[in-house]
Amino acid sequence: STTTSTTTSTTTSAAAVGWRETLSRMMKGTSQNLRGAVFFSKHNASRFEFLLKDLCNLRPYGCVDSLTLDAALLGPPRVAVAATLASISPAAPFSFTSYQLSEAGESIATRTNAGLASSRHHLWQAVRASSAAPYYLEDFLCGEDRFLDGGASVNNPTVLAIQQARALWPDLDPELVVSLGCGQPPKGKRGRGVFLESHVGSIQVTVESATSVERVNEAMSTLAPLVKGLTYVRMNPIDERCNMELDAIDVNAWTKLIQATEDFVRTHEGDEALDTIAKAILR
Numbered sequence: 058s059t060t061t062s063t064t065t066s067t068t069t070s071a072a073a074v075g076w077r078e079t080l081s082r083m084m085k086g087t088s089q090n091l092r093g094a095v096f097f098s099k100h101n102a103s104r105f106e107f108l109l110k111d112l113c114n115l116r117p118y119g120c121v122d123s124l125t126l127d128a129a130l131l132g133p134p135r136v137a138v139a140a141t142l143a144s145i146s147p148a149a150p151f152s153f154t155s156y157q158l159s160e161a162g163e164s165i166a167t168r169t170n171a172g173l174a175s176s177r178h179h180l181w182q183a184v185r186a187s188s189a190a191p192y193y194l195e196d197f198l199c200g201e202d203r204f205l206d207g208g209a210s211v212n213n214p215t216v217l218a219i220q221q222a223r224a225l226w227p228d229l230d231p232e233l234v235v236s237l238g239c240g241q242p243p244k245g246k247r248g249r250g251v252f253l254e255s256h257v258g259s260i261q262v263t264v265e266s267a268t269s270v271e272r273v274n275e276a277m278s279t280l281a282p283l284v285k286g287l288t289y290v291r292m293n294p295i296d297e298r299c300n301m302e303l304d305a306i307d308v309n310a311w312t313k314l315i316q317a318t319e320d321f322v323r324t325h326e327g328d329e330a331l332d333t334i335a336k337a338i339l340r
Contacts (some may be wrong), residue, residue: 098195100304102185105194109181125183126176128155137221139207139214140186142173143196149173150210150217153183162224171220193304213238213270215277232286233337236277238270238293240317242300288337290330294321 120127142151152174186204189197197204215236281289298313321327
């Protein structure tokens with residue numbers, strides 16, 4: 058009886074570990090910051106929030122308070138931090154901004170469906186909301202609102218940035234858009250696993266498609282040339298050294314990522330991108 062009980066317990070424990078390991082591999086094996094529908098978090102959010110409240114205090118810099126709008130007193134640039142408002146259906150992008158729009162800007166934002174925005178949240182709340190990546194951190198509850206990180210709805214926020222720029226400067230047309238990626242490993246053949254992994258793999262494919270950063274890049278690369286005076290540049294190293302977890306703290310992993318970025322800048326593609334950006338700024 059004892060043997061049977063031990064075997065059952067061991068099997069159950071192994072199955073639980075198998076789920077965790079499979080989900081962990083699923084999270085770190087994608088080219089984007091993969092989001093998954095999971096019911097646990099890897100990190101303690103309360104400790105993170107404690108640190109954010111200390112680090113995001115703007116008063117030592119001469120600000121009256123630490124709202125995102127107060128950051129405007131520190132000077133340019135104008136900043137919009139993307140999150141996902143998950144307490145509405147369907148979930149939608151939400152921008153925490155360091156600015157308020159004019160009446161004309163509000164009209165443009167509404168007309169272009171620029172999404173919800175606020176400059177009245179504390180800076181630590183904006184960072185916490187935009188960091189709430191499923192599996193890594195639990196959702197962020199702020200009053201009646203529930204937030205996930207921006208990648209759940211706008212993993213590549215280029216279009217959101219253009220919408221905000223148009224609303225900020227209604228009388229000006231955008232001239233230069235620079236999209237900076239986090240880097241990604243080269244594409245490879247997807248392996249075939251056991252029953253569990255094959256089903257998780259299907260979920261992975263679905264989430265990858267929904268959060269793909271390259272679909273936006275492909276659309277921008279196609280449409281930007283049709284807009285007179287607009288220059289669009291995307292910089293995103295494709296390198297095996299960019300294959301690291303979202304919460305990686307290993308010094309060697311970060312060193313490799315930095316080196317991959319520096320190597321990319323030295324390539325013809327990177328050099329050409331920087332040259333294009335410089336010419337657009339100086340024209």
